Amino acid sequence: MTALTVDVQELRGRPGTQDELSRTVPxxxxxxxxxIGIPQGSDLQLDLRLESVHEGVLMTGTASAEVSGQCGRCLDEIRYPLTVDVMQLFSWPQKAQAAADAEDEDTRLIPHDLTIDLEPVLRDLMVSALPFQPVCREGCPGLCSECGFRMEDDPEHFHEQLDPRWAALKDVAAGMPDPDSSSESST
Ligand SMILES: [Zn+2]
Ligand SMILES: [Zn+2]
Known part of the structure; x- marks a missing residue:
């Protein structure tokens, strides 16, 4: 037994009975x-209800933790609380074949020792609730691509010096005759 396992022995064969599970685990x-993510060892609060149903155990409730990470644009630290809704059916071992036959991918199996490991369920739920490209706020201007300056500190910030390729083009343009004078020479 670990902090993230639950013994469901008591619920077996007693549909309708339920267990409350409130735990703060690392x-x-x-x-x-x-x-971005939930730092290892930080508080993970579980408020779950385990209900014995005919096919197995239905787990509902919430899992909450503090997310911390970095803005993908300006690299500022981000922190915010995350709560995910949990709704998962675990089926009894002898029903496993039936569940497999039904190809119910949302159902997880209860191992023969009747101990449920919550970690894979929580991992799926919480990781998929994390933003793929976290930002400190909507519309974060990020960093200057030239020098890494935080654009937030001065939205006017820009560089006179353009991309070297543009600079080269500018030189070419400077060497070209003035469009006005060339039109004069053609007449
Ligand atoms: Zn940002
Ligand atoms: Zn810059």
């Missing part, structure tokens, strides 16, 4: 994407 590792 977050397992890898509840994260590249830029």
């Amino acid at each position: 977050a397992p590792k890898d509840l994260a994407t590249v830029l």
